[in-house]
Amino acid sequence: MNNLFRQSRLAISNADTCFHCLEKLPKYGVVKLQEKAFCCHGCSAAYEFIQSNQLDDFYTHRERHTSLVAKGTSPKTGSLQYSNSRWGHLDDLDCSDVMRINKKRVVRFSIKGIYCSSCTWLIEKALNQRNKDFTVAIGLDNQTISLEAFSEQASFSQAAACIESLGYKLELLTADTNRNRGDARKQQFHRHLRRVVVAGFGLMQVMTYAVSEYLDWSSARIAMSADIERFFALLSMLVAAVVVFYSGAPYLANAVRDIRNRVLGIDVPISIAIMGAYLPSALTVLSHGQGQLYFDSAVMFVFLISVGRLIEQGVKNKLLDFSPSLLSFLPDKVDVTRRDQDQESVLTIPVRDIQKDDRLIVHKGDILPCDALVLTGNGSIDNSLINGESQALLRSQNDRLLAGSKLLSGSLIVVATSSYHNSSLAALEQAINANTTAQLGIDSDQQRGRQFTKFVLLFSLFVAAFWFVYAPERLFEICLALLIAACPCAYTLADPIGRSRGAITLRKIGIIVNDTSVLQRIQKISNWMFDKTGTLTQGQPEITSIKALDKLSEEACFKIAATLESKSSHVLASAFFRPGTYDHVVDFQESLGAGVFGTIGGTKYYFGKGAWVAKECGLAPGASTITGSQSEGQSTVAVLAKQGTALAVFHITDDLRAESIPVIEKLKQDHDISILSGDNTAAVTAVAQSLGIKCKANLTAAQKADVVASEQVRGRIVAMVGDGINDSVAMTRADVSIGVLNSSLNFQLDTDLTLLNGDLRGLPQIEQISQQMTDINKQNKNWALVYNALVLPVAAAGLLTPWLAAIGMSLSSLLVLINALRIGGTSTLPKRRPRHKLKPLLKWS
Amino acid sequence: MEIIFLLIPLSLVLLIAAIFAFFWATKSGQFDDLETPALRILDDDGEADHH
Numbered sequence: 017m018n019n020l021f022r023q024s025r026l027a028i029s030n031a032d033t034c035f036h037c038l039e040k041l042p043k044y045g046v047v048k049l050q051e052k053a054f055c056c057h058g059c060s061a062a063y064e065f066i067q068s069n070q071l072d073d074f075y076t077h078r079e080r081h082t083s084l085v086a087k088g089t090s091p092k093t094g095s096l097q098y099s100n101s102r103w104g105h106l107d108d109l110d111c112s113d114v115m116r117i118n119k120k121r122v123v124r125f126s127i128k129g130i131y132c133s134s135c136t137w138l139i140e141k142a143l144n145q146r147n148k149d150f151t152v153a154i155g156l157d158n159q160t161i162s163l164e165a166f167s168e169q170a171s172f173s174q175a176a177a178c179i180e181s182l183g184y185k186l187e188l189l190t191a192d193t194n195r196n197r198g199d200a201r202k203q204q205f206h207r208h209l210r211r212v213v214v215a216g217f218g219l220m221q222v223m224t225y226a227v228s229e230y231l232d233w234s235s236a237r238i239a240m241s242a243d244i245e246r247f248f249a250l251l252s253m254l255v256a257a258v259v260v261f262y263s264g265a266p267y268l269a270n271a272v273r274d275i276r277n278r279v280l281g282i283d284v285p286i287s288i289a290i291m292g293a294y295l296p297s298a299l300t301v302l303s304h305g306q307g308q309l310y311f312d313s314a315v316m317f318v319f320l321i322s323v324g325r326l327i328e329q330g331v332k333n334k335l336l337d338f339s340p341s342l343l344s345f346l347p348d349k350v351d352v353t354r355r356d357q358d359q360e361s362v363l364t365i366p367v368r369d370i371q372k373d374d375r376l377i378v379h380k381g382d383i384l385p386c387d388a389l390v391l392t393g394n395g396s397i398d399n400s401l402i403n404g405e406s407q408a409l410l411r412s413q414n415d416r417l418l419a420g421s422k423l424l425s426g427s428l429i430v431v432a433t434s435s436y437h438n439s440s441l442a443a444l445e446q447a448i449n450a451n452t453t454a455q456l457g458i459d460s461d462q463q464r465g466r467q468f469t470k471f472v473l474l475f476s477l478f479v480a481a482f483w484f485v486y487a488p489e490r491l492f493e494i495c496l497a498l499l500i501a502a503c504p505c506a507y508t509l510a511d512p513i514g515r516s517r518g519a520i521t522l523r524k525i526g527i528i529v530n531d532t533s534v535l536q537r538i539q540k541i542s543n544w545m546f547d548k549t550g551t552l553t554q555g556q557p558e559i560t561s562i563k564a565l566d567k568l569s570e571e572a573c574f575k576i577a578a579t580l581e582s583k584s585s586h587v588l589a590s591a592f593f594r595p596g597t598y599d600h601v602v603d604f605q606e607s608l609g610a611g612v613f614g615t616i617g618g619t620k621y622y623f624g625k626g627a628w629v630a631k632e633c634g635l636a637p638g639a640s641t642i643t644g645s646q647s648e649g650q651s652t653v654a655v656l657a658k659q660g661t662a663l664a665v666f667h668i669t670d671d672l673r674a675e676s677i678p679v680i681e682k683l684k685q686d687h688d689i690s691i692l693s694g695d696n697t698a699a700v701t702a703v704a705q706s707l708g709i710k711c712k713a714n715l716t717a718a719q720k721a722d723v724v725a726s727e728q729v730r731g732r733i734v735a736m737v738g739d740g741i742n743d744s745v746a747m748t749r750a751d752v753s754i755g756v757l758n759s760s761l762n763f764q765l766d767t768d769l770t771l772l773n774g775d776l777r778g779l780p781q782i783e784q785i786s787q788q789m790t791d792i793n794k795q796n797k798n799w800a801l802v803y804n805a806l807v808l809p810v811a812a813a814g815l816l817t818p819w820l821a822a823i824g825m826s827l828s829s830l831l832v833l834i835n836a837l838r839i840g841g842t843s844t845l846p847k848r849r850p851r852h853k854l855k856p857l858l859k860w861s
Numbered sequence: 862m863e864i865i866f867l868l869i870p871l872s873l874v875l876l877i878a879a880i881f882a883f884f885w886a887t888k889s890g891q892f893d894d895l896e897t898p899a900l901r902i903l904d905d906d907g908e909a910d911h912h
Contacts, residue, residue, distance in 0.1 A: 136894070153890070206887040213883050217876055244865060251869065 035075075036063045065181050069145050071138060103186075105364075106172035114172070123172050124162040125186040127154070127179070139179055150175055161186075211263040212326050215319040218259035219312075225252045226312040249301045249309060256311040260294050264318040285469055286321060289499045290314050293818065296492060308493065313818045317500065320822075324509060324829060350385065352376050352432075370436040378428045384421045386439045388430035390414060395426025468804075472502040479812045487814075494814045501811040501821035502804055506828040510796035511536075513836040518789040521840030527771055527778045534752045534768040536793070538786035540733045541752060544683055544779075545724060547738035548693035548703055548711075551756050552676045552776075557591040561667045573664035577656050580604070580612045580623045591668050611654070622657050626665075629655040635662055672703065679776045680707045683783075688732070692720045692746065720746035737779070754779070789839050796832045803828045 032041055035052040036059035047054040054060040066075075106114060106123055115122045127139075136154040139161065143152055149170030150163045163175055176186055225248040261268075264287075271287035293314035300307045351364050352374040367385040370376075375391070378384060394412035398421065408424055411417060417430060419439035476498050483491045515536075519529035529535065546552050562570040574592075579599045581592035604614035611624010613632065622629045629635070635657060654666045683689055691711035693700045704711035712723060724734050724746045736743060736750035747753035747767055755767035756776070771778050807824060810816050816824075886892065 154894070202893065206892070209887055209892060210884055214880060217880060221873070221876065241862065244862060247866060247869075251873070255873075 034059050036060070062182060066138070066142075069142060071141050071145075103173035103176040106176065106188075121165040121168075121170070121172075122162055123176075123188070124160060125176070125179075125188055127161045127184050127186055138182060139184070142178055142182055143175055208322070208326050211266075212319070212322045215259050215263035215315065215322050218255050218263070219315045219319045221255045222252050222259075222312050222315045225249075225255075226309075229309055229312075246301075252309065252311040253298050253301050256294060256315050257298075259315045259318050260290055263322055264290050267318075267321065285472060285499055285503050286317075286505075288473075289496065289503060290317055292496050292499060293317065310496065310818055313496070313500070313822050316822050317825075320825070320829070321505070324505070350376060368436045370432055372432055372435050374432045376430050376432065378423050378430055380423055380425055380427060382423050384417055384419055384423070384430070386419050386432045386436050387434040388417045388419075388432050390417065391429045391431055393426060393428040395428050396424045398422040398424050468504050468507065468801075472499070472504070472804075472808075475808065475812070476502070483814070490814055493818065494811070497816045497818045497821040498808070498811040500818060500825055501807045501816055503825055504800065504804060505825055506800035506803065506832045507797055509829050510793050510800060510832050510836070513833055514789050514793040514796065514839060517836045517839040518785055521785055522769070522778075522782065525778060525781060527769055527782060529769055535786050536790055537733065537751055538735070538782055539790055541687065541735045541783070542732045543688040543690070543727050543734045545690050545692050545727075545734060545736050545746070545750070547736075547743045548691050548700055549670065550739040551737055551743075552680075552691065552703060552707070553670045553672050557668050557670045559591050559666055560669050560671070563665045565662045565664055568663050570664065573656055575599070576616060576621055576663075577623050577654075577666065579616055580614055580621060619658055621663075622655075624654060626653060626655045629657045629662075633657045633659050633662070635660070672706065673776060675775060675777045677707065679779055680709060682780050684709065692723055692736075692743075694720075717743070717745045721749040724749045737776075754782075785840060792835060792839050796835050799835075800828060800832060 034041055034054050036054055041053055047060045049060045049063065052063070054063065108114075115124070139154060140152050143150055143163075149166050151166070152161065152163060154161045161179070163172060165172070180186055228245055228248045267283045267290065268287050270283035274284050293310035297309040297311050297314070299305070300309060350367055350370065351362060352370065353360055353362050353376075354371070354374050370386050376384075376388070378395075380395070390411055390413055392413060394410065396408040397411045397417060398408055411428070416433070419434070419436075476495055479498055480491060480495050483494050515533070518535045522529050559574075562574060564570045564573055568576075576599075578592040579601055599616050601614040601616055603620070604612070606612045611622060611628050613620065613622040613624075615621075622632050654668060656663045656666065680689055689707075689709040691700060691704050691707075691709060691713075692715055693711065693713050694715055694717075697713040700711050700713035715723065720736075720743065724736060727734050728749075728751070733752075734750045735752040735754060736747045737754045737756060738744070738747055739756040744767075747755070752769070753767040755770045769782065803824075807816070807821070811821060
């Protein structure tokens, strides 16, 4: 059996992808381990860890999309040691972050990067091998993990470190974290499931009992005694009561609420039909009266509706829980020095307790949780989270920093100029929330559904009046049949089912739909606006070529350059970053705007702009390969040299994504495309020209939103595609917001749609599926209206019995469901990359 | 036919038992993850005391 898995694995990892994370290997700096290639030391370390624990079955269990985010992030290479410092406080027996449930200690984390069951398998295995102190429960759907300790000695910090060493990112969930919403949703799902099962069991019973009603006893061989008949009637009433008042409770409650608020929701006629079937029948039984009993109709009705809603709910549960807050990637706790009545004390406090005038030490890689002023030190700052500025900025004493800035290198001591809640980051998040709530409105289809409901109720009243005059004994039966037949269930089902189906189809090609209501809007989009860095371009400067000019090999030159650049703050330096150890550099210096130099192993190397390097090393200025054009288009040239000898020429670019051109080309045919970027004009124009589209550069987050709004005023439907926090204000303003999740960023934006694999090719597909979905939804709604229009006069004429009407209703809904299944069907869906196939016997996905 | 007065309530008791079993199952998380348990059987390492 294992061999089969191994074979299937060969199919999914191939020569140019990282063995662990399946991402494309970088051109230079590939890490080799046991003849396997890895993109970085993080991944190789994760691989080593997995292998040293005999967990390599992970690589056979996983599916293709496992690679999406579960990238090795272990900071240490070689030997894996747990750093307990981050989670150390969890081991205190009275730590407030540890919950006590049934006297057992429980810690819950939200976990990023789990996408399929092989991830849960890996985590469970790894934890159980270390120590069997925990019960592990992993929620794939809401991305949480909870650890329950068996003993007081169990170390949460070790367990957490163990999970993080596998490459998953943990974030502590405390009682007040809003991620606990996931729990509430799960419980809601459970309640729903129970309601359906109770209704289903009840339906079976009541249908059986109802046989006594439907059979023609005069022709049967045995006669049914009146006692038995009454016995069945009583039992039916009892079971139906449970179904109606337990399973049907939400609809009845909704109907009461709707009537109080004077709106006509779909639950109003549903409740009238349920109660209309149940109450008179119960009265008949209790009063020993004669007449038709409709318990079976009532129960069937409740069952069918619950099933429909459960399907919808299930899809929603799976798809909705994907938008952690913008603040969620800040650290949980920070160390601050606080002055209190002339006494200074060092405190470890949660980030939200930071106050003005607290002093913080910011290390390389930290994200600043508040606005601050630099006291001492200097370092390079990446502001891309806040304003999309891709250029790193040097900051030193008395410079101001914004919350959300990331320190790329160096270390700083800063003093907070705002509390956590008054910081610019918090303000940005508030702006996003405000925009989100402003967009909520009533769907036009919902409105039409309500009008239809109103019409049905009025029509029933009219019909009832007619029958009251001409045949009062048939009044009840006919009104019941009419209400059931005219219930616009199929109509109201069409949209949600179509949307869910569309969302599922998109999920399969790596696009998460956070708000299904946008799916209808997508095909109306007239303007697409793109962020540049990280959206149209890869967002990571990359070395496109190394040309060795001397005896040293390209690999060796890369190593020297990487060693020098590891100390540099230049933005292009990140092209050289590979987590891991570097050679020792002495006398390192950076010449701003020119290059870096330092001594490695006794030789002094220079690395930077051609002209500068040529001058410093005394090279012949005529060597045009070296001093040639500094940047051709987007590509930057850097030269590595030692005294008297040029060693290598590097070309570095922040490339357009390979798929940007065809995608833009395709979208350009019938849309307005433009770039909104916070980057400098030159870089943006270069990209815009190569794509042949319009652009606006140097925009702040708010200005981007203004551009979107100005187009909307002109009646255009705008889609905003971006990858950073700096786009999020514009995104929430846009009619459709699409986030591109780069593998380098481990958080997800609060967008309508998220392209999980950062692959823009999804965009035309989204449009296509949206178009297909809208067509099928329209078809479904038309069909539902035609059905209702046809059946209404039939029922009004008294030609329809209630049970026939109930069957008709469920059949019309069923037809809508089956039709909706066509969304994402192969006939119109673009071809996907082939997934690895297993023998059918072993099918598990 | 009088046996029906006994058998049908009996079937109802069974039904109630089944419903309670189902309620217990949802409560104890049997329906939370429908994928992983199906894969667990494929582990070859034969660890017996897996919870």
